[in-house]
Amino acid sequence: MAGREVRSEDLEALTRDAVLCRGLGRSYxxxxxxxxxxxxxxxxPLADRILSFDAASGTLRAEAGLSLRALNRxxxxxxxxxxxxxxxxxxxxxxxxxxxxxxxxxxxxxCFGAHVRRLRMRVADGRILECSPAQEPDLFRATIGGMGLxxxxxxxxxxxxxxxxxxxxTETERIHDIDRFIEGLKEAGSxxxxxxxxxxxxxxxxxxxxxxxMKGRWAEPPEAPRGVPVPRRRPSVPFVLPGWVVNRWTVxxxxxxxxxxxxxxxxxxxxxxxxxxYPLDAIGHWNRMYGPRGFTQYQCVLPESAGxxxxxxxxxxxTRRGGASMLCxxxxxxxxGIGLLSFPKPGISIxxxxxxxxxxxxxxxxxxxxxxxxxxxxxxAKDQLTRPEHFRAMEPxxxxxxxxxxxxxPDGRLRSAQSVRLLGDRA
Amino acid sequence: MKVAFxxxxxxxxxxxxxxxxxxxxxxxxxGRDVDDLERSARDLEARAGRGSVGAAHCDLEKPGGxxxxxxxxxxxxxxxxxxxxxxxxxxxxxDLEQDVERTRRLLDVDxxxxxxxxxxxxxxxxxxGGGTLAVFSSVAGERGRKPVILYGAAxxxxxxxxxxxxxxxxxxxxxxxxxxxxxxxxxxxxxLRPPPFAGEPDSVARVVLRAIDRGQPVVYAPPIWRWIMLVxxxxxxxxxxxxxx
Numbered sequence: 001m002a003g004r005e006v007r008s009e010d011l012e013a014l015t016r017d018a019v020l021c022r023g024l025g026r027s028y029x030x031x032x033x034x035x036x037x038x039x040x041x042x043x044x045p046l047a048d049r050i051l052s053f054d055a056a057s058g059t060l061r062a063e064a065g066l067s068l069r070a071l072n073r074x075x076x077x078x079x080x081x082x083x084x085x086x087x088x089x090x091x092x093x094x095x096x097x098x099x100x101x102x103x104x105x106x107x108x109x110x111c112f113g114a115h116v117r118r119l120r121m122r123v124a125d126g127r128i129l130e131c132s133p134a135q136e137p138d139l140f141r142a143t144i145g146g147m148g149l150x151x152x153x154x155x156x157x158x159x160x161x162x163x164x165x166x167x168x169x170t171e172t173e174r175i176h177d178i179d180r181f182i183e184g185l186k187e188a189g190s191x192x193x194x195x196x197x198x199x200x201x202x203x204x205x206x207x208x209x210x211x212x213x214m215k216g217r218w219a220e221p222p223e224a225p226r227g228v229p230v231p232r233r234r235p236s237v238p239f240v241l242p243g244w245v246v247n248r249w250t251v252x253x254x255x256x257x258x259x260x261x262x263x264x265x266x267x268x269x270x271x272x273x274x275x276x277x278y279p280l281d282a283i284g285h286w287n288r289m290y291g292p293r294g295f296t297q298y299q300c301v302l303p304e305s306a307g308x309x310x311x312x313x314x315x316x317x318x319t320r321r322g323g324a325s326m327l328c329x330x331x332x333x334x335x336x337g338i339g340l341l342s343f344p345k346p347g348i349s350i351x352x353x354x355x356x357x358x359x360x361x362x363x364x365x366x367x368x369x370x371x372x373x374x375x376x377x378x379x380x381a382k383d384q385l386t387r388p389e390h391f392r393a394m395e396p397x398x399x400x401x402x403x404x405x406x407x408x409x410p411d412g413r414l415r416s417a418q419s420v421r422l423l424g425d426r427a
Numbered sequence: 428m429k430v431a432f433x434x435x436x437x438x439x440x441x442x443x444x445x446x447x448x449x450x451x452x453x454x455x456x457x458g459r460d461v462d463d464l465e466r467s468a469r470d471l472e473a474r475a476g477r478g479s480v481g482a483a484h485c486d487l488e489k490p491g492g493x494x495x496x497x498x499x500x501x502x503x504x505x506x507x508x509x510x511x512x513x514x515x516x517x518x519x520x521x522d523l524e525q526d527v528e529r530t531r532r533l534l535d536v537d538x539x540x541x542x543x544x545x546x547x548x549x550x551x552x553x554x555x556g557g558g559t560l561a562v563f564s565s566v567a568g569e570r571g572r573k574p575v576i577l578y579g580a581a582x583x584x585x586x587x588x589x590x591x592x593x594x595x596x597x598x599x600x601x602x603x604x605x606x607x608x609x610x611x612x613x614x615x616x617x618x619l620r621p622p623p624f625a626g627e628p629d630s631v632a633r634v635v636l637r638a639i640d641r642g643q644p645v646v647y648a649p650p651i652w653r654w655i656m657l658v659x660x661x662x663x664x665x666x667x668x669x670x671x672x
Contacts, residue, residue: 008614009437046614049470060473074474 003039011047011063015122015152018042020416022148023092024067027099028297029384031147033417036427042152044094050074051155059117061157064094069281071160076273077228080160081218083115087329089278094153099381100145100342102349104194104216104277104331111337111344112158113144120155124409128154133338142404145339147380149419150405165224168194168276170216174265178209178312182348185332188215194276200255201318201328201352202248209315211330212262216276229272236284243291246355251326280327290355297382298367299351301333301344306374311348317370318352321363325352340401343379351382361385368394380418391422398423428559429507431500433457433485433544434514436467438613439563442632443513448475455500457485458514487514487536490543497547509559509639510548512541516578517615523577530577537581542588549592549601557600561639562589566607566647569656572672593644602642606635609652622672624651 005022008014015021021042022032034041044065051061058080062071068082069089075081086101095101100113109115118132119140131140143150171192175181181197188195192215199211280286287294302310311330318325329351333344343349354360364385371378377394378386392398402423406412415425428447435444435456448454448471456471458464464482471480481503485496501507516536523530545562552558567575568582589605597603610616610625626649638646647653662670 007617009441049466050473051466051469053473074476078476 003034003041005041005043007043007046009046011042011044011065011152011154012122012128014042014044014047015154016126018152019414020148021064021094021152023065023095023098024090026088026090027095028382029380030417030421031099031380031383032095035415035417035420035425044092047154048092053160055080058160058162059157060160061118061155062093063155064092064097064153066093066156067091068093068096072273073231075160076163076166079162079164079166081163081273082112083159083161084109084112085277087278088281089274090281093156093158094148097144097153097156098146098148099379100337100339101381102333102344104196104214106344107189107195107332107334108193110334111145111339111342113337113339113342115159116144116156117159118157119143119153121151121153123151124411124413138404139408141338141340142401142408144337145342145380146401146405147341147416147418149414149416149423150408151414163218165219165221166228166273167219167224167270168216168273169219169223169268169270170214170276171266171268172215172262173213173267174210174259174262175213176210177207178315179308181209181211181213181330182308182311182332184213185330185348188213189332191215193217195331197330198258199315199328199330199350200259201315201323201325202252202255203259204319208312208319209330210259211328212259214276219270223270225270229274231274232272232282234282234284237286237288240288240292241290243293243355246290246295246326248322254326290353293356295353295355296360296364296384297351298354298364299343299349299379299382300367300371300376301347301349301379302371302374302376303345303347306347306376310374310376311350313374314350314367314370317366321359321366323352323354323363323367325354328352340397340404341380341395343377343381345377347376349379351379365390380422383418383422386422388422388424428452428509429455429504430509430511431455431457431497431504431507431548433487433510433512434563435471435511436460436463438513438615439608439611439628439631439635440511440513441467442628443511443635444471445474446632446636448472448478448480451475451478453478453504454480455504456480456482457496457500458482459484459486459488487516487540487544488532490540493544493547497551501551507551507555507558509561510545510552511639512544512548512560512562515541515563518578520574520576520578533577534581537578538584541585545588545592549596553596553599553601557602559602559604559639559642560589560592561604561606561635563606563608564589566609566652566656568607570659570662570667572667573670574672590644597644602644604635604639604643605645606638607645607647607652607656609647609649609655611648624649624655 047063047065096112100111194216197213336345368390419425434440468480483499564586565582567579593603631648634648
């Protein structure tokens with residue numbers, strides 16, 4: 001798909017005629033790509049100034065292009081951290097709002113949107129205004145998780161949390177199968193603020209869903225090493241590897257080795273927060289591993305109402321369809337947030353990488369049909385292949401969100417490649 | 428270090444001022460958009476987590492305001508140990524060739540007025556027994572090249588001026604640093620296709636800061652551009668007439 005970015009430090013000027021903003025472009029699907037007829041997207045990362053910070057309340061206000069990495073690296077030495085963080089630091093504040101990102105602490109602290117106090121936005125008719133839970137609340141709620149389709153986010157005011165030390169205490173545990181995994185997540189969630197699990201999704205039968213459960217919390221001062229963790233230089237995949245490198249056998253070997261090398265069964269450590277929260281950021285350009293055709297991500301949430309068997313049914317379908325994935329992450333979600341189109345709801349979220357091949361579309365279709373039957377939904381920030389009819393079936397909230405979107409943008413000016421594909425916006 | 432900084436709101440200047448603020452330098456910002464300066468000042472304060480950053484209006488198109496802007500910086504900082512100039516004007520040759528007024532503005536800003544500003548800064552630094560004057564010139568001043576004839580000519584003049592200052596005043600304590608950035612991905616070069624070895628503002632700023640600390644008279648950033656320009660300087664005219672860079 002053809003398209004280009006325009007960048008500027010001046011977001012007000014940049015967004016005047018823009019139909020879409022993007023941050024660091026790490027959403028996996030087409031949500032940060034422009035619609036085909038207007039192949040220009042306004043990129044915000046140069047607009048990255050911190051406008052105010054109040055240490056007493058932890059309230060930060062910044063331009064939308066500030067990256068989470070810059071934010072964390074500035075504030076961790078002073079004892080503050082983002083309240084919610086996704087699996088990468090290569091994301092802007094604007095992107096965190098637009099995708100209403102969640103993290104390992106969703107079961108306890110909800111999505112990022114729960115910690116946002118105000119937004120400064122340029123809406124479709126060109127006006128610049130502030131919104132918050134009290135001011136233009138409909139626009140605020142539609143923008144949190146609204147994928148940038150309700151207006152351009154210029155500034156974000158949010159809360160940072162105070163941390164007792166700049167280190168994270170972790171406990172990791174080998175788990176034998178999916179049912180134990182779900183129990184383990186539930187139990188860990190009552191004691192640990194951060195939990196998630198990696199699953200070997202090629203294991204079958206009685207071993208199906210074996211993996212490693214990761215738990216973490218900020219270390220208390222007596223547990224922490226002296227000093228502040230120093231960001232490390234990271235190795236990088238230097239070029240796009242051939243497409244055959246990631247295949248069912250190499251993935252199986254990797255997964256088995258990763259699982260078996262976790263000895264003893266339970267390990268404790270005090271680690272750098274970047275290696276706990278952002279393991280993938282440790283390798284630059286890791287996407288190149290998947291070869292020239294690349295990969296897509298698939299992330300869905302299976303609601304509590306679907307029962308404990310839902311995750312097993314999902315994995316059975318996935319292994320039956322041969323969905324090889326090195327990365328398969330499982331996490332329990334807490335209550336739905338304020339964002340009208342936010343992804344999480346109470347239940348189990350499963351995320352996996354799927355290398356692109358000829359059967360990927362039909363695999364995603366099959367997974368989506370199962371997710372619809374279970375009453376779940378997919379995460380727009382990762383979606384590239386969901387069909388519009390499937391999305392409508394997953395999203396009873398879509399009508400209410402669309403109604404607000406149309407109120408603020410009656411002509412349908414703001415749109416993305418994803419909204420054209422999924423919501424029927426004009427190309 | 429007490430630093431007066433002209434051009435800290437954007438690009439490499441923004442990155443460099445953040446590095447300075449983070450390590451505890453006292454900054455005073457000069458620029459032409461006061462609201463924008465205030466936003467950058469708040470950013471630097473928030474990132475440093477201490478101190479306060481002052482700002483005053485100073486427009487490279489209006490040399491009449493240079494003296495009072497530097498006076499304000501000196502008064503607020505309680506002294507002056509370094510002056511950094513990253514501000515400038517940029518335009519490609521085709522945009523200038525048809526427009527005499529635009530050409531005059533670029534030459535005024537990038538050469539005449541930058542030199543006048545440096546003269547004000549030099550006198551103040553020397554009066555205090557010396558200091559560092561770090562000014563952004565460009566690799567574009569190294570050779571007459573088709574896409575940047577006028578910009579390159581202004582920067583060539585600026586580089587020679589800074590070289591002369593270094594020769595004359597280093598013994599009196601004035602450390603002149605002529606910064607020659609190669610292609611760096613900033614808003615100044617937005618829309619241009621980055622050549623090989625294009626730099627990122629943050630890493631370029633680290634190179635520049637090290638040069639400022641050492642008082643290095645000339646610094647290429649990213650450093651590889653020193654060797655690229657060596658090759659380009661050696662190319663014969665017959666080749667330069669043919670190539671498009």
